[in-house]
Amino acid sequence: xxxxxxxxxxxxxxxxxxxxxxxxxxxxxxxxxxxxxxxxxxxxxxxxxxxxxxxxxxxxxxxxxxxxxxxxxxxxxxxxxxxxxxxxxxxxxxxxxxxxxxxxxxxxxxxxxxxxxxxxxxxxxxxxxxxxxxxxxxxxxxxxxxxxxxxxxxxxxxxxxxxxxxxxxxxxxxxxxxxxxxxxxxxxxxxxxxxxxxxxxxxxxxxxxxxxxxxxxxxxxxxxxxxxxxxxxxxxxxxxxxxxxxxxxxxxxxxxxxxxxxxxxxxxxxxxxxxxxxxxxxxxxxxxxxxxxxxxxxxxxxxxxxxxxxxx
Amino acid sequence: xxxxxxxxxxxxxxxxxxxxxxxxxxxxxxxxxxxxxxxxxxxxxxxxxxxxxxxxxxxxxxxxxxxxxxxxxxxxxxxxxxxxxxxxxxxxxxxxxxxxxxxxxxxxxxxxxxxxxxxxxxxxxxxxxxxxxxxxxxxxxxxxxxxxxxxxxxxxxxxxxxxxxxxxxxxxxxxxxxxxxxxxxxxxxxxxxxxxxxxxxxxxxxxxxxxxxxxxxxxxxxxxxxxxxxxxxxxxxxxxxxxxxxxxxxxxxxxxxxxxxxxxxxxxxxxxxxxxxxxxxxxxxxxxxxxxxxxxxxxxxxxxxxxxxxxx
Numbered sequence: 001x002x003x004x005x006x007x008x009x010x011x012x013x014x015x016x017x018x019x020x021x022x023x024x025x026x027x028x029x030x031x032x033x034x035x036x037x038x039x040x041x042x043x044x045x046x047x048x049x050x051x052x053x054x055x056x057x058x059x060x061x062x063x064x065x066x067x068x069x070x071x072x073x074x075x076x077x078x079x080x081x082x083x084x085x086x087x088x089x090x091x092x093x094x095x096x097x098x099x100x101x102x103x104x105x106x107x108x109x110x111x112x113x114x115x116x117x118x119x120x121x122x123x124x125x126x127x128x129x130x131x132x133x134x135x136x137x138x139x140x141x142x143x144x145x146x147x148x149x150x151x152x153x154x155x156x157x158x159x160x161x162x163x164x165x166x167x168x169x170x171x172x173x174x175x176x177x178x179x180x181x182x183x184x185x186x187x188x189x190x191x192x193x194x195x196x197x198x199x200x201x202x203x204x205x206x207x208x209x210x211x212x213x214x215x216x217x218x219x220x221x222x223x224x225x226x227x228x229x230x231x232x233x234x235x236x237x238x239x240x241x242x243x244x245x246x247x248x249x250x251x252x253x254x255x256x257x258x259x260x261x262x263x264x265x266x267x268x269x270x271x272x273x274x275x276x277x278x279x280x281x282x283x284x285x286x287x288x289x290x291x292x293x294x295x296x297x298x299x300x301x302x303x304x305x306x307x308x309x310x311x312x
Numbered sequence: 313x314x315x316x317x318x319x320x321x322x323x324x325x326x327x328x329x330x331x332x333x334x335x336x337x338x339x340x341x342x343x344x345x346x347x348x349x350x351x352x353x354x355x356x357x358x359x360x361x362x363x364x365x366x367x368x369x370x371x372x373x374x375x376x377x378x379x380x381x382x383x384x385x386x387x388x389x390x391x392x393x394x395x396x397x398x399x400x401x402x403x404x405x406x407x408x409x410x411x412x413x414x415x416x417x418x419x420x421x422x423x424x425x426x427x428x429x430x431x432x433x434x435x436x437x438x439x440x441x442x443x444x445x446x447x448x449x450x451x452x453x454x455x456x457x458x459x460x461x462x463x464x465x466x467x468x469x470x471x472x473x474x475x476x477x478x479x480x481x482x483x484x485x486x487x488x489x490x491x492x493x494x495x496x497x498x499x500x501x502x503x504x505x506x507x508x509x510x511x512x513x514x515x516x517x518x519x520x521x522x523x524x525x526x527x528x529x530x531x532x533x534x535x536x537x538x539x540x541x542x543x544x545x546x547x548x549x550x551x552x553x554x555x556x557x558x559x560x561x562x563x564x565x566x567x568x569x570x571x572x573x574x575x576x577x578x579x580x581x582x583x584x585x586x587x588x589x590x591x592x593x594x595x596x597x598x599x600x601x602x603x604x605x606x607x608x609x610x611x612x613x614x615x616x617x618x619x620x621x622x623x624x
Contacts, residue, residue: 023518156522156538157515164525164534195507201516201543203469206335208517209524210468213476216528222476226468231513 006114007036007312010107011304012092013099014261014268015142018227019208025142026152027304033103034089035066037111044083045071052090065101066108069132073112076124096178097262102143105132110308137185150307152215168303169218173277175269177284179294183239188263191235203230220272224256233259240265242292249287253280318426319348319624322419323616324404325411326573326580327454330539331520337454338464339616345415346401347378349423356395357383364402377413378420381444385424388436408490409574414455417444422620449497462619464527480615481530485589487581489596491606495551500575503547515542532584536568545571552577554604561599565592
């Protein structure tokens with residue numbers, strides 16, 4: 001007998017990790033979205049409820065990443081005689097750069113696959129989630145990839161879709177600080193230069209290659225040195241008040257690196273243990289308040305190694 | 313008592329490995345340069361003889377990478393009361409893209425350091441070699457780095473100089489084919505675009521990151537998939553007659569990847585064993601002859617893991 005309902009949690013993620021613009025993302029423990037998927041007798045997908053979104057998200061399944069991912073997963077499985085009902089609980093701030101839309105998509109796709117006995121490969125699940133993500137923020141896998149599979153995920157190419165799971169250095173901790181401000185992804189993408197000087201391309205390449213080496217080598221120190229972004233961060237930093245001050249405060253408190261999470265405005269700092277992470281998050285919050293006049297929320301967490309999973 | 317003479321071998325290298333333009337190089341077994349360094353009583357560096365260069369290289373130590381590297385190493389060690397005499401034997405074709413000038417620089421710097429009891433760190437030796445390389449082909453370490461230290465070498469940044477030694481997948485073999493033609497490095501560099509579309513930067517980044525992961529993961533298959541260069545190879549390929557035909561023949565014969573070594577005109581093909589390497593080198597040579605009307609020489613070899621070493 002098939003289950004009628006499953007509840008899936010999928011973690012928050014950080015994409016555009018330093019020099020890894022559009023190719024690298026990581027899943028974060030302790031923040032994420034829950035999606036309950038229930039089989040219903042009529043075909044089609046409906047969204048029954050959304051909580052935790054301050055009424056900002058649409059209940060129209062064609063406008064919601066969970067709805068679209070569920071529909072796409074159904075289509076890939078080849079189910080057309082029954083439909084699905086979704087209940088969504090957002091567990092992280094929307095529009096903060098932590099992959100909120102991607103987590104809902106990943107949770108929904110994972111849930112549908114589970115309900116029907118896991119007929120879809122990882123690759124197909126990822127595809128369903130990318131289709132959903134594309135409706136709200138373009139054809140990207142650097143949020144949905146780690147939200148589905150956990151850990152650090154590299155997207156080598158989209159055509160063919162080729163993703164690589166990377167190891168996580170022991171102890172690595174992220175301090176996340178989300179200032180209370182609006183920063184539309186559209187605006188954040190608009191400032192990225194469409195042409196890159198060769199010199200910056202080479203500098204970014206050296207750091208990206210070193211970053212990947214640091215993950216395999218288990219070296220948080222090298223990871224910190226390599227987490228430098230000379231292309232995207234300089235373009236986006238002016239959109240975030242007091243960015244330079246907050247970043248400087250993170251380094252002073254012992255962070256190994258600090259940059260913008262996804263399209264922002266959340267900043268992340270890399271730390272090599274949880275205690276330093278907590279201190280760093282505190283001074284960053286303080287700096288946002290002092291120099292930017294912004295309230296902010298903080299979260300200190302390790303890398304989520306599991307990705308999407310059934311929780312009920 | 314100090315030695316009076318030492319002879320050092322330093323291997324040929326491939327720089328600009330696929331997506332690793334200016335940041336990645338590898339040392340190759342069985343090809344390279346020999347430099348004999350002898351202490352002499354008068355200060356200064358002289359070049360006594362050069363063989364294997366078809367009389368193309370200058371005996372003026374200020375115009376020769378071995379001479380410059382020896383002088384720079386002397387300076388770093390702080391020796392000014394005695395001088396050096398060099399004898400250079402070139403063991404690879406000049407101007408072929410296999411790091412000939414870099415190998416002579418690496419061998420000379422290594423030899424001087426050995427003669428004086430190894431006072432210089434790897435970092436300083438590398439610096440001395442880069443100074444020499446810069447006179448003939450710009451401020452690069454992607455040839456001198458692997459020639460000095462062996463294996464795959466990543467140059468994260470030049471300022472500060474930060475190099476990372478990478479592992480080599482088991483069995484990995486390079487088939488090298490050098491057509492008999494002139495391709496000045498200046499010309500080869502002049503065709504590289506100075507502005508890169510963001511999209512190509514992202515594509516190159518995905519492949520470079522996957523290439524580094526493949527070295528750690530020991531996967532020649534992933535290495536082959538990732539060895540794609542969408543920026544430099546398309547610009548340089550038209551400078552090498554029959555490039556596309558030769559590349560296609562390499563794949564048909566079982567190569568995992570094929571691209572241009574350094575600034576060319578040597579092409580390299582990646583193979584996962586020596587037997588395939590020999591077959592691939594043969595068909596590439598044939599293709600150069602049939603479609604490009606060019607004679608060529610071949611070399612099939614594994615990665616040199618040692619780098620510069622004393623051989624006498």
